[in-house]
Structure formats: C-alpha cells, structure tokens
Amino acid sequence: MVDAGAFLTALDASDYRMTAPRRAVAALVADQTGHFSSADLVEQARARRLGVGRATIFRTLDVLTALDLVERIDLPTGEHAYVACEPRHHHHVVCSRCGRSQDIDDAGLRAVVRGIARRTGFRVDDHRLELFGLCQACQALPPEATL
Amino acid sequence: MVDAGAFLTALDASDYRMTAPRRAVAALVADQTGHFSSADLVEQARARRLGVGRATIFRTLDVLTALDLVERIDLPTGEHAYVACEPRHHHHVVCSRCGRSQDIDDAGLRAVVRGIARRTGFRVDDHRLELFGLCQACQALPPEATL
DNA sequence: GTTTTTGCAAACCATTTGCAGGGTC
DNA sequence: GACCCTGCAAATGGTTTGCAAAAAC
Numbered sequence: 087m088v089d090a091g092a093f094l095t096a097l098d099a100s101d102y103r104m105t106a107p108r109r110a111v112a113a114l115v116a117d118q119t120g121h122f123s124s125a126d127l128v129e130q131a132r133a134r135r136l137g138v139g140r141a142t143i144f145r146t147l148d149v150l151t152a153l154d155l156v157e158r159i160d161l162p163t164g165e166h167a168y169v170a171c172e173p174r175h176h177h178h179v180v181c182s183r184c185g186r187s188q189d190i191d192d193a194g195l196r197a198v199v200r201g202i203a204r205r206t207g208f209r210v211d212d213h214r215l216e217l218f219g220l221c222q223a224c225q226a227l228p229p230e231a232t233l
Numbered sequence: 234m235v236d237a238g239a240f241l242t243a244l245d246a247s248d249y250r251m252t253a254p255r256r257a258v259a260a261l262v263a264d265q266t267g268h269f270s271s272a273d274l275v276e277q278a279r280a281r282r283l284g285v286g287r288a289t290i291f292r293t294l295d296v297l298t299a300l301d302l303v304e305r306i307d308l309p310t311g312e313h314a315y316v317a318c319e320p321r322h323h324h325h326v327v328c329s330r331c332g333r334s335q336d337i338d339d340a341g342l343r344a345v346v347r348g349i350a351r352r353t354g355f356r357v358d359d360h361r362l363e364l365f366g367l368c369q370a371c372q373a374l375p376p377e378a379t380l
Numbered sequence: 381g382t383t384t385t386t387g388c389a390a391a392c393c394a395t396t397t398g399c400a401g402g403g404t405c
Numbered sequence: 406g407a408c409c410c411t412g413c414a415a416a417t418g419g420t421t422t423g424c425a426a427a428a429a430c
Binding site: 102103105107108137138139140141142145 | 408409410411412413414
C-alpha cells in the first residue's frame with residue numbers, strides 16, 4: 087500500500103501526460119497490498135468499471151516502471167509480478183504468503199558484487215537480488231492459515 | 234558448455250525414464266555456450282532433425298530444472314532464458330553480449346541475506362541474485378564488435 | 381503388462397500492435 | 406492545433422494440454 091499522491095506527483099513532473107486512465111491505474115496500483123499481476127489490475131479495473139482497457143493497463147505499467155514507481159519482479163514460480171516501490175530502492179523481500187514486499191537497502195550487497203566482479207573478471211553492470219520468505223505477520227500466523 | 238555425461242548420470246539416477254528424446258535434449262543443452270531460450274532449442278532440434286517436438290523440449294527442460302541441471306533465469310529485458318549449471322550453485326553472472334554465464338559462489342551473500350532478514354523481520358527462505366555485465370573476453374573486444 | 385513419455389495439433393495465456401477517435405498541452 | 410493517449414479487436418509469441426501411439430521399466 088502506497089500513497090497514491092506520490093504517483094500523481096511523479097507523473098505530473100514527468101513528460102508523460104496526465105490522463106484520467108493513468109490516474110485510475112495509478113490509484114489501483116496504490117491500493118495493492120502486495121505484489122500483483124497485470125491480470126489482477128485488469129480484473130479489478132473491470133470490477134470497478136473504470137473503463138480502462140487491457141492495453142492501457144499494460145502501457146501504464148510501463149510508464150510507472152519507467153518512472154521507477156513500480157518494479158517488475160519474477161516470482162520463484164516464474165510468474166511475472168509487479169510491486170509498488172520507492173524510487174532508488176531496487177531490491178525487495180517478498181512474502182510468499184501475503185505477497186507484501188518491503189524495500190531493502192544495500193546491506194553490504196555492493197561489496198559482494200564488487201568481490202564477484204573481481205573474482206570472475208566480469209564487468210558487472212546490473213544486478214538483481216530478490217528475497218522470498220515470510221513476513222513477520224505471516225510468521226505469527228498458524229501454519230495452516232490461508233490468506 | 235557442460236559435460237553431457239553429467240546430465241545422463243543424473244537422469245539415470247532419478248526416477249525419470251531415460252529416453253532417446255531426453256538424451257537428445259540433454260546433449261543439445263550441453264552444447265549451448267551461454268544462456269539459451271526454449272525457442273533456441275526448438276530451432277536447433279529442428280535443424281539437426283532430431284525429431285523431438287516442441288512439447289518434449291519444454292517438458293525435458295522442466296525435468297532438467299527439477300534435477301538442478303539447468304536453471305531458468307530472467308534477463309534484464311524480461312525474457313526468460315535457461316543456463317546449464319552445476320547443482321548446488323545457484324547464482325550466475327551472465328554476459329550481456331555473448332550470453333555466457335559463470336556460476337558464482339556465496340561470496341558473502343549469505344551474510345547479507347542474514348542481515349536483511351534480521352533487519353526486516355522476514356524469515357527468508359529463498360533468494361536469487363543475478364548479475365549482468367560483460368565477461369572478460371567481451372570487454373577485450375572493440376566496443377562495436379557484434380557477436 | 382503397466383506406467384511413463386512422445387509428437388502432433390489445438391488450446392491457452394499474457395502481452396503487443398494497428399488504427400481511428402478523443403483528450404492534453 | 407499538434408501530438409499524445411485511449412479503447413478495441415486482432416495479432417503475436419511463448420508455453421501448456423489432450424490424446425492415441427510408442428517406448429521404458
């Protein structure tokens with residue numbers, strides 16, 4: 087769950103045009119509690135009768151991704167998903183049960199990457215770290231609890 | 234490029250049946266120098282007239298993945314790809330130019346993950362680190378060199 | 381002989397694209 | 406007013422599935 091205002095501010099500051107469909111999708115994204123798929127948004131948009139089409143949802147997700155307001159992640163299952171996030175942070179811990187994600191800071195990763203580069207001889211341009219597990223709240227739940 | 238024998242040994246030791254199509258796909262995978270897509274295999278299988286169908290290639294990739302002989306990775310572009318790898322190693326540096334990948338050891342990552350778990354309160358069950366850049370050989374090439 | 385695996389073609393799913401109309405700057 | 410954005414529907418590309426025949430154990 088993210089403040090929808092941040093999306094609007096960022097959209098406004100960008101070269102993209104501020105349109106009703108984009109506002110609608112941004113609000114939808116802000117409402118998501120955990121990671122979500124494009125299909126989730128399409129379905130919710132239809133349920134709420136927002137009148138935005140599939141294509142626009144995909145296109146808006148691209149825009150939000152370009153603005154670093156949303157990041158596309160790959161779940162352990164291989165499915166694609168998105169998470170809303172703060173610009174500048176680029177790694178997440180994702181809860182396998184509730185889907186909630188949390189941004190994480192560098193935490194020494196930078197040094198690890200540097201070490202790997204040195205040892206392999208690669209020039210490392212980009213890296214992605216994704217963590218999966220159970221968030222605190224979900225750990226506290228009885229093992230069989232379903233969402 | 235990986236020893237094809239390792240695939241056969243692992244297949245043999247598993248509960249999966251050893252069949253000609255699986256041997257063929259395993260050999261194909263062993264021949265790949267870098268990461269490869271399912272489409273690559275399909276095309277090569279057809280070029281070599283191996284007589285294995287699309288479906289079997291996908292199914293065999295699943296088998297090899299289950300045996301940890303192959304790992305599915307997600308390129309920065311969002312495309313899916315596979316890399317042959319040693320069981321037990323689960324991180325790679327992938328060259329963006331030639332596609333070659335190299336397994337990397339823990340390199341302090343374990344400690345980073347532990348730190349993140351402590352700080353976020355998550356119980357981290359799984360993690361994935363993927364590095365992208367240029368391998369030594371490709372760095373040495375003139376910038377405009379094409380594959 | 382039973383169970384797994386295969387190839388084929390069709391089905392499926394997520395994502396992209398072409399285009400004419402409408403909205404934004 | 407020029408250019409960007411939208412919805413729609415059709416196209417696309419990758420992956421899965423149903424099924425009867427073939428192969429492995």
